[in-house]
Amino acid sequence: MFKMHHITKFFYQGQILRRKRQVVQDVSLSLAPGETLGLIGPSGAGKSTIGKLAVRLIKPSHGRLSFEGRDITHASRSIAKQVRTKMQIIFQDPQASLHPGKTIDNLLREPLRLHRLMSRAEEPGAVKRMLHQVGLNADILNRYPKAVSGGEKQRIVIARVMAVKPRFVVLDEPTSMLDVSVQANILHLLLTLQRERNMAYLYISHDMRLVARLCQRVAVVDQGRIVEQGPVNEIMARPRHACTRRLLRIGNL
Ligand SMILES: Nc1ncnc2c1ncn2[C@@H]1O[C@H](COP(=O)(O)OP(=O)(O)OP(=O)(O)O)[C@@H](O)[C@H]1O
Numbered sequence: 425m426f427k428m429h430h431i432t433k434f435f436y437q438g439q440i441l442r443r444k445r446q447v448v449q450d451v452s453l454s455l456a457p458g459e460t461l462g463l464i465g466p467s468g469a470g471k472s473t474i475g476k477l478a479v480r481l482i483k484p485s486h487g488r489l490s491f492e493g494r495d496i497t498h499a500s501r502s503i504a505k506q507v508r509t510k511m512q513i514i515f516q517d518p519q520a521s522l523h524p525g526k527t528i529d530n531l532l533r534e535p536l537r538l539h540r541l542m543s544r545a546e547e548p549g550a551v552k553r554m555l556h557q558v559g560l561n562a563d564i565l566n567r568y569p570k571a572v573s574g575g576e577k578q579r580i581v582i583a584r585v586m587a588v589k590p591r592f593v594v595l596d597e598p599t600s601m602l603d604v605s606v607q608a609n610i611l612h613l614l615l616t617l618q619r620e621r622n623m624a625y626l627y628i629s630h631d632m633r634l635v636a637r638l639c640q641r642v643a644v645v646d647q648g649r650i651v652e653q654g655p656v657n658e659i660m661a662r663p664r665h666a667c668t669r670r671l672l673r674i675g676n677l
């Protein structure tokens with residue numbers, strides 16, 4: 425359902441010399457409905473950039489992207505709009521995704537309005553269902569983001585993303601800023617939602633243990649390139665690349 429075909433991304437740096445920097449090089453990935461592909465690699469390897477390219481938050485320099493049989497490499501405005509709700513991204517810092525001046529109630533209504541999913545009269549019912557789905561209580565609705573915990577904030581972010589019924593979600597280290605005890609709950613929630621809706625996930629992490637728990641396949645990224653890719657258990661049992669071995673050693677500490 426989702427394919428990245430030989431994707432490359434350059435960034436230009438510097439005001440005068442405009443040095444070209446290749447951050448993602450010749451990356452090809454594919455995902456089937458209901459599947460989770462792990463993307464693992466050291467810091468600065470290009471994982472977040474690949475995630476943003478996948479949902480077309482940024483435009484590739486070379487290569488092709490397709491989603492549900494449609495070429496979205498040069499998505500026009502109208503195609504981009506149709507595709508935008510179906511492809512979503514969740515970042516590691518829930519704080520950054522939630523406007524501090526809005527109540528949780530308003531934050532949950534935001535995607536419903538933005539994508540014109542229903543009338544105003546239907547919103548309270550939908551908000552209630554969104555809360556229920558992510559395991560939150562209605563007493564949170566009148567609070568502001570600063571008055572809810574990190575785990576609750578990430579649940580709110582997840583509720584907002586799931587409200588638009590995505591088919592493909594990039595999870596960019598969604599639990600790395602949360603307490604270990606909360607991490608497991610959030611991952612469990614993401615897995616439950618995935619099973620209910622048969623969504624495809626691209627799960628970015630640098631923790632091989634989490635990847636092993638969540639993913640069927642994994643792609644290892646080093647310096648912008650995929651250095652190996654395959655079933656998680658095979659790669660964990662027989663890592664071929666030095667970078668993968670390093671990540672496995674860190675994971676075993
Ligand atoms: N907009 C940009 N302009 C220039 N360089 C960028 C830009 N975005 C990212 N980079 C660079 O691209 C490289 C890859 O960044 P990216 O955020 O994709 O890494 P990452 O694998 O997600 O790292 P981490 O594990 O620390 O999150 C980094 O060297 C980063 O500085």
Ligand SMILES: [Mg+2]
Binds near residue numbers: 596
């Ligand atoms: Mg990153």
